[in-house]
Amino acid sequence: MVDSEASEDERLWQWVAGYAQQYRSSLGVRPVAAGVDSRAIAQKLSELDALPQSGKPALECIQELVALAEPGITSMSGPRFAGWVVGGTLPAALAADWLTSTWDQNAGVGEGAPAATAFENAALAWVAALLRLPEAVKGTLVTGAMSANFCCLAAARGHLLEAAGWDVQQHGLFGAPALRVLVGNERHETIDKAVRLLGLGKRSLTCIEADGQGRLRPSVLARELDRCADPVVVCAQAGNVNSGSFDSLSEIADCVTRHRERHGPSSVWLHIDGAFGLWARAAEPHAPALAALADAAERADSWATDAHKILNVPYDSGIALCREPRSLRRAMETGGAYLDSGQPRTTFQPGLLGPELSRRARGFALWAALRHLGAAGVSELVARYAENARCFAQAIGGQAGLRVLNDVCFNQVVVLLDAKAGTEPAAWTIQVVRALQAEGTCYATPSSWHGRPVIRFSFCNATTTQEDALRMAGALGRVIAEEQARE
Ligand SMILES: Cc1ncc(COP(=O)(O)O)c(C=O)c1O
Secondary structure, three states: OOOOOOOHHHHHHHHHHHHHHHHHHHOOOOOOOOOOOHHHHHHHHHOOOOOOOOOOOHHHHHHHHHHHHHHHOOOOOOOOEOOOOOOOOOHHHHHHHHHHHHHOOOHHHHHHOHHHHHHHHHHHHHHHHHOOOOOOOEEEEEOOHHHHHHHHHHHHHHHHHHHOOOOHHHHOOOOOOOOEEEEEOOOOHHHHHHHHHOOOOHHHEEEEOEOOOOOEOHHHHHHHHHOOOOOEEEEEEEOOOOOOOEOOHHHHHHHHHHHHHHHOOOOEEEEEEOOOHHHHHHHOOOOHHHHHOOOOHHHOOEEEEEOOOOOOOOOOOEEEEEOOOHHHHHHHOOOOHHHOOOOOOOOOOHHHOOOOOOOOOOHHHHHHHHHHHHHHHHHHHHHHHHHHHHHHHHHHHOOOOEEEOOOOOOOEEEEEEOOOOOOOHHHHHHHHHHHHHHHOOOEOEEEEEOOEEEEEEEOOOOOOOHHHHHHHHHHHHHHHHHHHHOO
């Protein structure tokens, strides 16, 4: 409803608020997959003027945008979206995100945006407390866990090379001492990308054998570290992107401690990629066994995680944290007299710790999510994801031709299908994924795990119920039966 007495701007805000409300309420009932592909949208866009020479009123323009875009919108924040690891959107966080755009603060200028800076510090301190990390931990908000891995590994690189007598900020990497990065065979690809972006090259990686659930084997890590005289980063993982499994962080931290005792305190840096898994630590007191999967995470030097998956903050909300921020600050330092706001710095400036200069004030939405849920609410939420995943896995396990391949320890379920006679398993899996998405009840995505084509289901939406989980399992069974019957 748009008030005809309102000004042009007011009419725009009213219309958008009404549309957003209607879209949000449709999330539980509309088909989860987008109705058309990007080519169909591109075709519609190409039918408009190549470049409009004259503009049009904002409301008309936004109505046109919605008409053109909506057919291609996937209900990613709906209760039965289980693709990749994509969280939903808490209303409090979404509202704060709208305000973030309304206020349009540049969080990269510290005291020029005092509320943005203070809220980011406060939200990061809450995250550290919730995840039971050391009190002195500091960090910054970035786009996602990819960026967070990059920031943390940049800090690690600078710290270890400095201890080896090399200032990488001054001299770069040509002629630098060798730096090794020990990673599990089933690390997330973003670790490799971060290592490449940091100029270390893939050859600096040593891959450590993983077990059947994708957990790095600490005994193999210990052997590799014993052979390692160079400065070394150890990357552990909390939450395997397929199985959801957790590396044994306490055994890994023990290996790191032993290495330090032999080679010096700055010989090794322990980083944890806990994009979604680190939040398991918040499951206390609702699910202590789940929380215990990430025990000893507090012994690391840096942590990459995000709030757009498990916590259901809208994109983008990556979190990079370091035990002590000096190395992060050195890695991300930037100059420019014009950047001074003229005001004295009164608090810690997280805007100086990231790779960006100008950027969104990400602290407001994160703060609102945590203020809304409280520690108890986050604990309940994280525990609920695990219950939904177990409920789904149980329902899948009861269906012929379907097998859950992973130990469902958290929110991820990996499903293997018996292929239809005469069809290759990979082709069959893709056929079923497409049919499942087209059917509309839910959305899951394909993967390959231990050389087998699988479908992954990820439970990290606050609005998903056990009934949704059962509907998803039912839809999968139904779609497979239909595809089996197809000529
Ligand atoms: C373990 C792990 N690390 C890193 C990432 C990358 O996160 P983002 O997409 O937020 O950059 C993911 C994404 O699912 C992940 O599961």
